[in-house]
Amino acid sequence: MKKSRIIIISVIAIIIITTIIYYVSLKFYAEPLIEEEVIEEKLPEKYGEILDGWEIYIDTVRKGDYLGTIMNRYGITAQQIDKIAKMSHDTFNTTMINVGRPFVVFSDTVINDVPVAKIFIYENSRISYTKYDFRNSDTILVEKHEKHIDTVTNEASGIIKYSLWQTMIDNGYNWDLALALSQTFAWTVDFYSLQPGDWFKIVFDELYVEDIRVGLAGVKAGVFYHGGKELWAIPFKQDIAVCFFDTLGNSMRKTFLKAPLEYTRVSSRYSTSRMHPIFNQAREHLAVDFAAPMGTPIFAASDGTIVGRAYGTGAGYYITIRHNSVYTTVYMHLSKFGKYNIGEYVSQGDIIGYVGSTGWSTGPHLHYEIHENGRKIDPLSFEPPPAEPVDSANIERFQIEKRKWIDWVKNIELKSVVESDKE
Numbered sequence: 001m002k003k004s005r006i007i008i009i010s011v012i013a014i015i016i017i018t019t020i021i022y023y024v025s026l027k028f029y030a031e032p033l034i035e036e037e038v039i040e041e042k043l044p045e046k047y048g049e050i051l052d053g054w055e056i057y058i059d060t061v062r063k064g065d066y067l068g069t070i071m072n073r074y075g076i077t078a079q080q081i082d083k084i085a086k087m088s089h090d091t092f093n094t095t096m097i098n099v100g101r102p103f104v105v106f107s108d109t110v111i112n113d114v115p116v117a118k119i120f121i122y123e124n125s126r127i128s129y130t131k132y133d134f135r136n137s138d139t140i141l142v143e144k145h146e147k148h149i150d151t152v153t154n155e156a157s158g159i160i161k162y163s164l165w166q167t168m169i170d171n172g173y174n175w176d177l178a179l180a181l182s183q184t185f186a187w188t189v190d191f192y193s194l195q196p197g198d199w200f201k202i203v204f205d206e207l208y209v210e211d212i213r214v215g216l217a218g219v220k221a222g223v224f225y226h227g228g229k230e231l232w233a234i235p236f237k238q239d240i241a242v243c244f245f246d247t248l249g250n251s252m253r254k255t256f257l258k259a260p261l262e263y264t265r266v267s268s269r270y271s272t273s274r275m276h277p278i279f280n281q282a283r284e285h286l287a288v289d290f291a292a293p294m295g296t297p298i299f300a301a302s303d304g305t306i307v308g309r310a311y312g313t314g315a316g317y318y319i320t321i322r323h324n325s326v327y328t329t330v331y332m333h334l335s336k337f338g339k340y341n342i343g344e345y346v347s348q349g350d351i352i353g354y355v356g357s358t359g360w361s362t363g364p365h366l367h368y369e370i371h372e373n374g375r376k377i378d379p380l381s382f383e384p385p386p387a388e389p390v391d392s393a394n395i396e397r398f399q400i401e402k403r404k405w406i407d408w409v410k411n412i413e414l415k416s417v418v419e420s421d422k423e
């Protein structure tokens, strides 16, 4: 009995002593270890300078400030400012500073209560800054730098209640994501007929500079549930650029006809200013004119819905086709319309009208416009990415990529709209 008690006590004692020794040794040995780590760690840097050893002053440009007056407050002499103004004549316009933009002063000397700037940083934008280096008394170094941009991959999802836009905002995403999403699915989802209950899940890249979001890089992959179907956008690099494909490897884009008619010649190109033949004054021509005989058939440049079919004083008889939420095409000066009415769906190549000279026109021609997000672009230089499906030689590689993206996107939790106003 006594013996077993002694054994138990000894065991407990050993455990206690071992534990004490363990913790004491931890304390002893852990400290030098941590110190070693600190030494190896890089000292904090900003604007390419090690912050240690400087007094740093951060402020913003106020109304009425000039770069010269601000620098002068930090001990930079009139001669030095003059020197900067001369040397930075073209590259660094010293007068172009904006109210509210930050500037940073690195100083290690104070003369008459004034901290003297050795390095002066002006933040031109959230992604760039100009550095004025006064450390060398003979020369002033002026350099413009771009900050490092980090790409961060994020996920988003939502169920449409009223609109895509509203869903994005309600779910706490940035508005530009709605635009990027509608561009990705432009050809497969009719964003004008979204229904409550339609939903989406996407993976996208955002751009950050020093933990501040500066923009959206784009949608990487996703799925949109619309019209009772899951419509997928799978990114895949077939040739030079990454394009989106559906799960079967078909391109998500539709091609545009190079020209919506057989024409004899381009009689007027896209230009932001030209002499107008009727008004005889410089006017922009944000379209291309194709000269063609009267009555030449005009084709729908791509699939879409007729949203304009009317007569305008300048346009004459014209047709407008909305292809998706991004692209619209306009056809003017027609002699007569094809058989399609407003609201009807047309396929690429369907005859929508015939060449004429109605409206402000000096001879039979087609005035053709392409609108991209409401902006008139040059139809002759417009090159939509190829719409070919995944090539059979690439299909195996595509299947692997597809599996990866589908697994990722499917695992995104579907976020329901947060009710902000509960009554």
Ligand SMILES: [Zn+2]
Binding pocket: 268, 285, 287, 288, 289, 366, 367, 368
């Ligand atoms: Zn024209």
